[in-house]
Amino acid sequence: xxxxxxxxxxxxxxxxxxxxxxxxxxxxxxxxxxxxxxxxxxxxxxxxxxxxxxxxxxxxxxxxxxxxxxxxxxxxxxxxxxxxxxxxxxxxxxxxxxxxxxxxxxxxxxxxxxxxxxxxxxxxxxxxxxxxxxxxxxxxxxxxxxxxxxxxxxxxxxxxxxxxxxxxxxxxxxxxxxxxxxxxxxxxxxxxxxxxxxxxxxxxxxxxxxxxxxxxxxxxxxxxxxxxxxxxxxxxxxxxxxxxxxxxxxxxxxxxxxxxxxxxxxxxxxxxxxxxxxxxxxxxxxxxxxx
Amino acid sequence: xxxxxxxxxxxxxxxxxxxxxxxxxxxxxxxxxxxxxxxxxxxxxxxxxxxxxxxxxxxxxxxxxxxxxxxxxxxxxxxxxxxxxxx
Numbered sequence: 001x002x003x004x005x006x007x008x009x010x011x012x013x014x015x016x017x018x019x020x021x022x023x024x025x026x027x028x029x030x031x032x033x034x035x036x037x038x039x040x041x042x043x044x045x046x047x048x049x050x051x052x053x054x055x056x057x058x059x060x061x062x063x064x065x066x067x068x069x070x071x072x073x074x075x076x077x078x079x080x081x082x083x084x085x086x087x088x089x090x091x092x093x094x095x096x097x098x099x100x101x102x103x104x105x106x107x108x109x110x111x112x113x114x115x116x117x118x119x120x121x122x123x124x125x126x127x128x129x130x131x132x133x134x135x136x137x138x139x140x141x142x143x144x145x146x147x148x149x150x151x152x153x154x155x156x157x158x159x160x161x162x163x164x165x166x167x168x169x170x171x172x173x174x175x176x177x178x179x180x181x182x183x184x185x186x187x188x189x190x191x192x193x194x195x196x197x198x199x200x201x202x203x204x205x206x207x208x209x210x211x212x213x214x215x216x217x218x219x220x221x222x223x224x225x226x227x228x229x230x231x232x233x234x235x236x237x238x239x240x241x242x243x244x245x246x247x248x249x250x251x252x253x254x255x256x257x258x259x260x261x262x263x264x265x266x267x268x269x270x271x272x273x274x275x276x277x278x279x280x281x282x283x284x285x286x287x288x289x290x291x
Numbered sequence: 292x293x294x295x296x297x298x299x300x301x302x303x304x305x306x307x308x309x310x311x312x313x314x315x316x317x318x319x320x321x322x323x324x325x326x327x328x329x330x331x332x333x334x335x336x337x338x339x340x341x342x343x344x345x346x347x348x349x350x351x352x353x354x355x356x357x358x359x360x361x362x363x364x365x366x367x368x369x370x371x372x373x374x375x376x377x378x
Contacts, residue, residue: 005339006303006339007306007311007338007354008355009311010306011337011338012357013315013337013358014357016337018337019337022337022339046301048301049293049301049305050305050306050309051301051302051303051304051306052304052306053303179334211360212357212359212361213359213373214364216361217364217365
């Protein structure tokens with residue numbers, strides 16, 4: 001297959017961003033314009049004067065990918081080029097923290113864009129600082145586990161719910177562990193008129209601390225434990241859920257593969273913390289009906 | 292001195308001048324007796340380094356493969372092994 005996302009990019013071996021970008025372009029096809037905020041994806045795909053993108057691509061500032069995408073969509077509409085799709089794609093930092101104001105505005109104004117958030121749960125490009133997407137108890141350089149801390153004290157920000165509150169017609173969570181699910185949902189998001197949001201869970205070999213061959217395996221475990229539920233929301237209602245049923249695994253299976261959670265298995269009191277994380281998974285399983 | 296085009300425009304797919312194969316420590320190798328052409332390796336490769344051959348089997352593009360090992364880890368038939376590069 002001739003992929004629109006090209007080799008030679010500077011992503012780490014086993015890079016999650018590269019995989020999500022590849023799947024996004026498989027879903028979008030060549031008649032699209034892509035906008036990326038600052039982040040790993042931007043830096044590693046476009047070292048000047050090169051681009052790994054086989055489609056038109058533009059770098060915005062860190063905070064305004066959704067605003068730039070809005071402008072492109074409005075211009076295409078004015079020019080009568082309705083067939084060309086506009087896709088914004090960026091990391092969790094550029095989307096749910098720094099990009100929040102811009103994405104909120106774009107969705108509230110109702111632009112016909114699709115926003116794909118590649119969620120690797122911290123600021124990887126600048127050295128693994130915590131973001132609003134960093135999960136409970138993950139050790140990052142700004143939430144380090146140590147003598148008096150088990151790492152990040154806060155749970156993940158529920159970004160899909162925030163986007164649903166904007167009245168978006170289509171929102172979905174997905175994971176690079178399930179590429180066919182991801183491609184199908186991105187295609188659907190692009191086809192639905194109006195602002196649509198895809199939240200793609202993406203394990204980062206460098207920032208999370210696992211072998212580069214395990215990117216997909218770790219991603220699948222996040223889903224199979226219930227820590228990352230896969231669902232679709234149409235006009236604010238959950239319309240489909242990926243059941244985990246018999247595949248259900250204890251959260252330890254997922255956590256023990258990653259250096260960022262190592263302290264939970266070595267530090268006194270770790271057992272209690274593991275119970276709290278299992279409770280988060282169990283809550284998801286009930287809330288989304290994953291069993 | 293490098294000249295900069297108006298708007299800083301770059302050519303699509305131009306990262307292909309950068310051969311990332313030199314990053315590799317382990318080289319993936321197919322056992323074609325085990326391969327069932329399921330295409331999962333082609334789908335998952337983050338470096339688009341799995342190329343389809345005319346006979347439907349695949350070969351690696353060692354110019355770009357960084358040796359991450361995702362293909363070997365995920366292959367449902369165990370048809371890919373990772374072999375240490377020797378130089």
